[in-house]
Structures are given as structure tokens and as C-alpha cells.
Amino acid sequence: MSPVPESVEVAFIAPRHLAGGGDPAWVTVPLHRACGWSYGQDPLMPRVILTSPDRKALLRLEPDPDGQWWTLHHAPEPDRPAWYASFGARTPVEIIAAFTDALTDPQAGTPTEADPHRPLTAADWRHAGGDKAMTSPDGLARAEHFVNSTTDCWFVTTVLPQGPLWEARFGTHTPPHLIAAFTAALADPTPVPRPTPAHGGSGRGTPLVIGTTQEMPVERVAFALEERMRALVSRRAIPANPCAPQQPPAASNGRSR
Template sequence: MPFNEPHDLEPDTDVLVSPRYLAGPGTGDAITRTLDSAAGWKVVAFGADTYYTSPCQRVRIANTVDSRYGGWTIAYAEDPLGPSDWITTFDRNTPQEIVAAFTDTLVDGLPHHFADHLSGGKHHTGPSPAHVFASHQWEPVRAAGPFRTVSPDGHAAFRIRGGWLHEYDELLDPKNSTWHMSAGADPLSAPSWQAYFSRYTPEHLITAAATTLIAPQPVIRAAHHVPDGHRSLVKIRPVQHSDAVPRAKAARARSPRTEAVPAVQLPSSAAAPLPRAGSRRQR
């Protein structure tokens, strides 16, 4: 039975929260678990910030606590000494499961240049993020400007920026990014969290994050970590022994490597087309 007053519980009581995109950021364990154990990845702690580098030196991942957006920034450069080809930013309030879906898929596919995750590969994530949302009854927002689609409850949104913008402008400011996810009581005007994906971010990584965002399974949080502004918008109940797992084991179960991916059925009419990426820049 739902119990929507987490602050009536002891602060450290584990609760199950749905929808997951309103559950709050969590502890970050679901993200660092893969990065800390990934073969060949280097980690450097600098004060409260943490930086990861892939064995090929092409990927940099930063958890910068006091930066403008906080949270996690992932950058890829085909030339390790050159400018980034793409940048993804998850702000400090993004639920950890959504970030972990992106980083786990990135770490898993990077050694093979994502071959197993592309069309025909054994880990192919299927349709584009726009199709994932459309197939779960997300509705387009009828307004001028970028294409936006909103979740059935109205508390999560996905945006595809329209028009042309120089790719370096995207890399300099996440707000200019081609793709944007957000959630909150008002996800369009006053979101509680935001994620930004620049134009050349591999689409299967965005799709992995999208698939985890819409997954119906609740996630575990300590009661006092459920955002105050979301308490009336979520379903909450204390974790029972029958729910089987303490928080650490539950986090492992929620990892995209083990979590069942909801089946995606394409809608009868295609979602708004994704913008054409155009040719890759030459250095």
C-alpha cells in the first residue's frame, strides 16, 4: 500500500519510490561501482571532485561537486589531445540509475567501439530515445520551438533542439545541447534535474538512459532523500523483508547490466525525426 509521507519514517528507512525520475539523486553508488571496477580506468580524487579516464584516453568522466551544474560530465575525444567530439552532462540532482545506465553502457561498449550495441549487435538497445518515449505514451507538446514530449503524468520531459547551431557552441554550454531530459513538478519551466547530450553523443547511450528513465520498477532511497517537492507526486512504501534486498544489493539489481529492459513497441506513427547530425568535423 503506498505510503507518501517519507518524513514520518526514521530518516534512514529504506523506501521504494516510483516513478524513479522523481526519486531524487540517490547516493551515487550505482554510478561509481562500475567506474571504480572497470579494467584499466584511472581515477583521481581532487578535493570533493572525482575524475575518471578510460584506458584509451578518449573518455573523461568528472563528478564535480561545486561546478555550475554539479553532477556528472562525460566527454569523448577521438583524438585524446584534441577537443571533445561530444559532451554529456547530468546535473547533481539526476537520479543515479539514469546516469549509471549511460555510463555502464559506455564502459561496456568502449573497448569494441560500441559494435555490440549498434544495429545488429547483441546488446543493441533498439529504437531511438524519441521512439522509446513515444512508445510509452509520452505526448508531444503543441507549441512553437523545439520538439518536446512529456510523460503521461506530466512530470518528465524530453526535448530535441531545432535549428542549426555550431557544434562548438554546444560543447561550451550544455544548455545548447541537441538533446535534453528533465523531470520535476514542472519539467519544462522549473525542472528538478536536467541532463544534456550534445549532437554527436552516441544515440544508443541516450537510449539506454531513456529506457531506464521510463522503467516502471521503483528504486530504493533513504526516506529523507526523497525530495520534499516530489512527495505528493510519487508512490512510496517502506522496503519489506519480502522485497528481498538491502540497499546495496538492490542497487546492483538495478544496474542496466541486470535490470530487465521494458519491451519497446513502436508506435503506429513515428515520433518526430531526430535532427541530422551532418558530417563529422575534420581536424
Template sequence: MPKSAPSGSTVVAGLQAMVSRLAAFLRAADAAVDAWDLYSDEHTNLDGWPYDPESYDDRKAVRDHVVWRAFEPVSEEAGVLLDAAEADLERVPSLFATHADNLDLAVARRTVTANHIAVTVTDSRAEVSEPEKPRVLAQVTPRYLACGGDPRWVTAPLQKAFRWQPAHIPLSPVVRLTRRDRQAELLLSPDPDEHWWTLHHTGTTAGEKAWTMRFGARTPAEIVAAATDALTTGTADSAADPTQVLEQAGWKRSVLEHQISSPDGFVTVSRHPLGALHIEVTAHDGPWASGPAAPTAWRAYFSDRTPPHLAAAVLADMVSTEPLLRDEKEMALFLRYSVRIARERVPTHQAEYALWERVDRLAAHLTGTPLPPQPPGGSLPRRSR
């Protein structure tokens, strides 16, 4: 390592070469930071959240590695340069003051940066002593592109409030809930090649025909819950054509009278002359796409005997402007290109409170027991379950 110059002296062997290497480092660092800024702008949303957090962190590690490697040639000379700069500060303060501060900062950060790169290369994370930040949820619209969400929004009220019976299959991810009269059944089967949600009714001896509603994997749980809520608490009074709900919300029928589409073009609802409904929801395939395109987000199918008030409840939930709460990092990447996310985030515990308040209110509706009014400022704290 070169020896430091005596105090007050700037006569250091090879000083000019050291300064040149310092200048080369600063140019390389500026280029790396500029490249990072460009990458960050292209791979984050308006709130600064990365579309793909894992790739984003990997790219950040590459940036740090490049800067550290550029600093290596001058790292051993930093003390010499600082001594020389301090000796000349009185003579030319404006020239060296800023560089001295920057170099001192670089020296101070060198060990931390090197450790960070070593940890990144070995793919192991060092434990950070900072307190963990509380998780928050994004408010996402439109609802039909908010991804699956929490399936308990559907299953918890059926089991806790309406006492549908679970039929658990050991070591299986399938969830099956059956109504006590065994005429209705909800099946959650996480099969990527089939519908995830199936609501089936066997029909009744009074003449009601069997019917089935099926929903794809990325159907928001709240939309599926609109059907189960209508089945358990709703009245059968509804227009014969449930798509009237969409027309009232400003959706437009195509030249083919049996199709109606959302204003943004992402949703198409087709109604068969005998009454069956098909729903297809698509999304942008990239951040710069100018119109809706593949891939398909989710599909749904309602058989021709499905009660109109159930179908109308689903469509009404789809056109609702109320945002859904989602963990943005868990959303499918292509869906993030098509949704709108509010700047204000919501703590995760608020969604948990809302879930169990929903269960209590549906149970109260069943028994006719009114709940106390919600206090100002949000939901009541929940008991442990």
C-alpha cells in the same frame, strides 16, 4: 502535599477542587492529543513516515511538554485522589474505576515524561538501551523522481570492472575517472551551481566527434549509469531519434514536434533539430498541489554528437517501471510529494548486495566469464570489500 484520606473514607478537605483540577487536566490532555493527531495526519505519508523527521520530533516534544505542564497541578494530589477513588469503588465502581486506572497510569508515567521533556529542552538525547532497528529502504517510483541515490552505482563498475583510472584531488570532493585510452572521462563535481555528473568523449581519429552528457545533482544514479553502461557494454545499433523510446512508452509529443512529455507531466524532453537533447524534471511544490510545478528536480543535457544509443539507454531507464531503493528520510522534501512509495521496505544490505553483484556481472560481461545462477531467495552473501 495534601495528606491521604483514611482508608474507606471519602471525606477529604478540598476533594471537589482536586477533582475539578483533574477534569481540567483531562480536557487539556485531550486537546493536546487531538492537535497532535491533526498535525501527524498532515505531515506524514500514507505509511506514517514523516516528511520532515526533525520537525516532526520537535512537534512531538511540544505535545509531551504541554501534557506534562497540564498534569503538574494535579501531580501532587494524585495519591489523595486514588485513595478517595478506591474507598468509593464499592459504592460507585463504574464511575471511579476507569478514572482510578487512568490516574494511576499518569502517576507511573510522570517521572518518565518529565525526564523526556528535560532532555528535549536541553537538546540532548538520553541513550536508549533498546537494540537499534535495522535500516530499511523504500521502493520509489517513478524512477526519475527518486533523487540521487548511491553514486557508486555509476563509479564502482567503471573503476572495478572496466578499470577506469581515478584521478583523485586531495581534500577535494571531485571524482574523476578516465578510460584507459583517455578518450572518455566521467566527472562527479558536487557544485550546486553546475551539473554534478559530466560524461565526456574527446572523439577519435577515426572520425567520431567529441560529445558531452551532463546531469544535475538530483538525477538518480541509476539513470546516469544507464549512459555509462551503454558506453562500456552496449552496441551502437539504435534509432536515429532516441525519443522513440518515450513514444513507445506512451509519452506524448506536444504541438511543437521537438518536445515530448511524460504522462504525469513532470518530465519534458526537448530535441534540437541538430540532435542535442534537453531533459527537465519537475515535481509538486506541496502536498496538495494539483499539478506539476516548480521547483525543478533536475536537468540534463546531451550534446548534438552524443551517440543515439547512449541517449536511448538513459530514456529507456527513465520510463522503466522498476522501483528504485531509497532512504526516504534522505530524499528532498518536495520530491516526496510526487513519488509513490510501496508499503514493503527492503533491508539496506540488499541494496549493497545488488551493487556488488552488478559490478561482478559487468566484469563477467567484459571477460565473457559466466556467473553462477542466483540462488532462490535473493542475492548471494557478499565478501568484504
């Protein structure tokens, strides 16, 4: 029996739009375990279906060689018609998670209007073909806002010299603050971790990807998802009222309850 390794080699990829999809559990497991989304499962079908606690949102992850693998549909509400968002198979899960984290944030309330262009501008993306389209500094990713009398939608695409890599689509009526959360994560210069080819990574081998490798403790890699879920669960905590009287510490153990 082979000994369990104490460390594993991890690649840190930047820019993150070239990192590849990553582990879908980064999105699906926290939605279920930290945000209370229920799941439907058919053991004969390679798909995951998650439904929000209020039954208004449904996320489907389904391998589709000719279309988007991730699709989120949201039911209409009094102040907003139905909307959808979808993501290609190689859309980095960290960027998708920024979108779903913003959607499930219990303290978001009714967010003010957000501008999805703003994070891109701050990250030195440049306008291309008018004010409604922007491209990344490496010229490989593009965010476009299509607006006319009947449409108000967004498309974000990444294209390598050898062909398209992934596309994200945000239909009309998608809340702008959710798209802004996506573009902020997209433009974030922080590298994202991926397994190296020797440990199951895709190893696309493109010289356009800037990657460094690092030996990481197996325990740290294994518990990254748990740490993410704890952070999401903590969002549900009710902030303390600063005007409330302070309780004295308990005499039995010297700590406040």
C-alpha cells in the same frame, strides 16, 4: 554498543524521475572496479574524476551549485567528433548508469542508429510542441531534441511546481544509442530504491511521488552494488562458439572445465 539491525526500511519511488539523485557510487564504483576506469583524487577538492582505459572519455562529478554536477567529455574519433553529456545533481543515478553502462558495453560493437523517442513513446509519453518534444504522463518530465543546421542536441528536464528538479544535456554528436539507453531507463516504470527519511533519505514529501516502503535485509541492500558489478564484469565474457566441438567432462570431478 547498539546491535546491528537485521533489516532496514527502504522506499521504492515511482515515477523514477522524481526519486532524487541516489548514491553516486552506483555509477562511479562500477566504472572503476568493473570497467577499468582510473580515478584521480585530490583530498582537498570535493570531486571525482574518472578516465576510461582508452583515455578517450572523462567523467567528472563535482558539486556545483550553479550547474551540472556530472559531466562526461568524449574525445573525437575517426567517425565522430568530440561530444559531451551532463546531468544535474538530482538526476537519478539509475538513469545515469544506463547511459554509462551503454557507453562501456564491450559487446556493443558499432551500434545501429537508435531513436531515443522510441522508449518514451512505448511508455505513453506524449508529443508536446511538435514532434521533437515529449512529456511524461504526469507532465513533469520533458525530453526535447533540438535540430538545426549547426546543432543536434537533447535536453531532458524534470520540473516540480515549486521549481526545477534536474536536467540532463546531450551535446551534438552524442551517440544516439546512448541517449536511447538514457530515455529507456527514464521511462522504465520500475520503482527505484531510496533510503527513507529516517535512514538518511531526502524526504522531499511531494504528493506527486508514489512511494512504498519495505523492510529489506541489510545484507541484500549492502550487496546490491556488488551484484551490479558482477553483472557488468560478466559482459566481458566471450560467448561460446556454437560450432566448436564439445569437450568431454573431466574425469577427476565430473565437471567440464
